[in-house]
Amino acid sequence: MIDPQDIADELIAAEREHKAIGQFSDNYPDFDLETAYRAQRAFVQSKLDAGERLVGYKLGLTSRNKQQAMGVDAPLYGRVTSGMICGYGEPVRLDRFIHPRVESEIAFLLARDIEPPATVISVLAATDVVFGAVDVLDSRYEGFKFTLTDVVADNASAGGFYLGPVTRRPGELEDLGLIGCVVRVGGEVVMTAAGAAVMGHPAASVAWLANQLAAEGEVLQAGQLVFSGGVTAPVPVVAGGSVTFQFGGLGSIEVAGA
Numbered sequence: 001m002i003d004p005q006d007i008a009d010e011l012i013a014a015e016r017e018h019k020a021i022g023q024f025s026d027n028y029p030d031f032d033l034e035t036a037y038r039a040q041r042a043f044v045q046s047k048l049d050a051g052e053r054l055v056g057y058k059l060g061l062t063s064r065n066k067q068q069a070m071g072v073d074a075p076l077y078g079r080v081t082s083g084m085i086c087g088y089g090e091p092v093r094l095d096r097f098i099h100p101r102v103e104s105e106i107a108f109l110l111a112r113d114i115e116p117p118a119t120v121i122s123v124l125a126a127t128d129v130v131f132g133a134v135d136v137l138d139s140r141y142e143g144f145k146f147t148l149t150d151v152v153a154d155n156a157s158a159g160g161f162y163l164g165p166v167t168r169r170p171g172e173l174e175d176l177g178l179i180g181c182v183v184r185v186g187g188e189v190v191m192t193a194a195g196a197a198v199m200g201h202p203a204a205s206v207a208w209l210a211n212q213l214a215a216e217g218e219v220l221q222a223g224q225l226v227f228s229g230g231v232t233a234p235v236p237v238v239a240g241g242s243v244t245f246q247f248g249g250l251g252s253i254e255v256a257g258a
């Protein structure tokens with residue numbers, strides 16, 4: 001039997017030492033999703049024990065862009081802790097990560113708890129504001145090579161998160177599904193996409209999360225932040241390089257590698 005705490009301990013060491021490890025699923029054919037989410041809890045608990053707070057959740061692999069890029073065909077969630085939140089304008093410190101990649105997301109700040117069964121409408125009604133956001137991925141696995149269970153245990157590759165400078169109430173925006181995102185590397189446009197890339201509507205991914213958590217006896221709560229999943233595919237961060245994410249109606253975020 002595979003022990004979730006052992007898996008977590010290896011991931012914690014990989015993160016601490018900035019040294020990627022091989023995926024677990026290669027050696028443990030019985031590694032299932034339930035064990036993987038237990039390992040994720042233990043991984044995150046080590047951060048809480050070190051004094052961090054749970055600030056919310058992240059969704060992963062909620063768009064075809066992302067599922068195709070990573071070769072995994074189902075969504076997942078991870079947990080976001082206070083130590084992961086990066087200040088607007090701060091560089092991605094390459095000495096703190098293994099091989100960081102950045103991607104655009106829409107983040108939701110909740111004004112109210114979300115009761116199951118959640119829907120796009122109930123998520124929007126429970127949302128205080130939305131932000132353009134950037135997810136800094138830093139898989140603890142070599143070459144970002146993982147199966148769904150591996151990446152669940154690795155807390156959905158969570159590394160860092162940036163929130164954009166503009167907040168909007170959902171009702172102030174025409175439609176979150178139509179919010180565009182333009183990604184530029186060194187000034188050149190490398191990717192474009194709209195919010196609907198995420199499960200048809202970014203709030204649909206938050207609803208999926210609320211229902212998933214409910215099945216496990218947890219509730220998405222007022223005050224929590226939810227990163228709803230990559231709109232565009234990830235771009236590597238390199239020293240001296242800069243990636244700019246421009247969101248329709250939600251401002252821009254520039255992320256530089258230093």
Ligand code: OOG
Binds near residue numbers: 070139144151
């Ligand atoms: C897994 C995490 C995926 C997203 O938004 O799809 C994710 C990975 O790609 O490393 O954050």
Ligand code: MG
Binds near residue numbers: 059060103105135229
């Ligand atoms: Mg993401």
